[in-house]
Amino acid sequence: MNELHVLTTGEAARYCGVNFRTVIRWIERGQLKAYKLPGRGDHRICVEDFVGFLRDNAMPVPSELAVASRKVLLLTSDPAIAGAGRQALQQSGCEVDVAGDSFIAGTLMAACKPAMLLIDGNMSQLNSFQILDHLRSRSEFANVHALVVAPSGDQEQQRWLEAGADAVVTSPVDRNELVAKVKLLLEI
Amino acid sequence: MNELHVLTTGEAARYCGVNFRTVIRWIERGQLKAYKLPGRGDHRICVEDFVGFLRDNAMPVPSELAVASRKVLLLTSDPAIAGAGRQALQQSGCEVDVAGDSFIAGTLMAACKPAMLLIDGNMSQLNSFQILDHLRSRSEFANVHALVVAPSGDQEQQRWLEAGADAVVTSPVDRNELVAKVKLLLEI
DNA sequence: GGTATAGTTGACAGGTAAGACAGGTTAAAT
DNA sequence: ATTTAACCTGTCTTACCTGTCAACTATACC
Incomplete structure (x- = not known):
């Protein structure tokens, strides 16, 4: 089997328990993104697109594919936060x-x-609002969750949520709270 | 990994999620241009040909293979520089x-x-050295030129070049100098 | 409740490209 | 110089594609 970053229609069909013909119809209708091979016109579906499709339609995401959707990018210049966050x-x-x-x-x-x-x-030099705004304005990041660690002393979590954050944790970070919110958002 | 100007069948296969045998068949059918090595008959595919093939068939083009164009990304928070730079x-x-x-x-x-x-x-909040270092350490940016506008008063252009910049212009920016260096790097 | 209708899915068949495997060889790495 | 990893060819098997038709589901209507 190949490297799991692309799927054939048959594989996708098996993952969601339908006929491969149905998967092709989803693709033809534009509901599921895919590309075609030149020869016979085989479809190839990028795993991310597939997982996004499953999520959009509230279908269960197979665990071996969910791995790809459990990636978290942590943006911090504080080594302590980086270390603790990574571990948690x-x-x-x-x-x-x-x-x-x-x-x-x-x-x-x-x-x-x-x-x-x-x-x-x-992070002092960071304009988090600008980042959130950018994320929310570009379709390629539409499915990326954003979680903000509010600056120390900041009480107005609402501002972050309005700016596009999916959740906020207060600083200093409570490890359990952070993990809980991440799990909630990523549906782990 | 080799120099990214040519690909083997295996690499091309991995890029588009198929078996290497399939890539060879595309070549045999004349759909994908390639040349052969004398020894075993290994195929080598020029990146441009490969990218052209991907484009022709509406297949996704990996970012690290994207052909360099005449696009310039200008990173500045100063509206004056942004405007003048864009125009020039x-x-x-x-x-x-x-x-x-x-x-x-x-x-x-x-x-x-x-x-x-x-x-x-x-830009005060910018760590240009970190950016240059990152660019030079990742293969997908190997072909991206980097040009730095040195901070006012900074005389040590050498530092920037050592950090990975392809060229440096001093601040305040001389329009002609900037344009000349950009044209040189982009071979316009 | 029962029936008609539209839309969606599954099944089947024929054709064909893609994948798997094996044995041999060379290019590349050390 | 030696080892390792990757590629080549040929063959066989698997799986995907298209088209068509029947079956199923949901909804609306009587």
Whole structure:
């Protein structure tokens, strides 16, 4: 079998318990994104697209595919937060990438395709609102969850939520609270 | 990994999620251009041919293979530089995207696939060295030129070049100098 | 409740590309 | 120079594609 970053129609069909013909119809109708091979016109479906499709339609996501959707990108320049966050998230089943710089985090959004971006709002040089705004304005990030660690002393969590965050945790971070919110958002 | 100008059948196969035998059949059928090595008859596919093939068949093009265009991504939070830079670059035949935030710039590296990143080193909250280091350490950006506008008063251009910049212009920016260096790097 | 209708899915068949496997060889890495 | 990993060819098997038709589901209507 191939490397699991693309699926054939048959594989996709088996994953959701339907006939392969049905999967092809979803593709033809534009509900499921796929591309075609030149020869016979075989379809190939990127796993991310497939998982997104399943989510959109409230269908169960197979665990072996969900791995790809348990990636969290942690943006913080604080080594303590990076270390603690990475450990906590990994223990709850996530794959974690850490970026200490926002440009790097931006490039990793495309390279690693995380399912969640965890922003450390304490980073002095960071304009978290701008980031949230950008995320919410671009369709390729529509399915990426955003979780913000509110800066110390900040009480107005509502602002973050309005700006596009899916959830907020207060600083200093309570480990259990963080893990719980991540699990909730990623449906682990 | 080799120099990314040519691909083997195996690499091409992995890129599009098929068996290498299939890639060979595409070549035999004349759908994909390739040449053969004398020894075993290994196929080598020029990246441009491969990308053209992918485009022709509406298949996704991996970002690290995207052909360099005349797109320039300008990273600056200074509206004056953004405006002047955009104008100067457009007049010399470039397509220009401007990002005022480094996270956004990072995401645009993948979304817009610029051939050059122009960094305003005057941005206070920017760690240009970290950005250059990241660019040079990741293969998908190997072909992206980096041009730095050195901060006012900074005389040590050498530092930037060592960090990975392809060229440096001093601040305040001389329009002609900027245009000349961009044209040189992009071979316009 | 029963029936008609539209829309969706599954089944089947014929054709064909794609994948798997094996044995041999070379290119590349060390 | 040696080892390792990858590629090539040929053959056989598997699985996907298209088209058509029947069966099922949901909804609306009587």
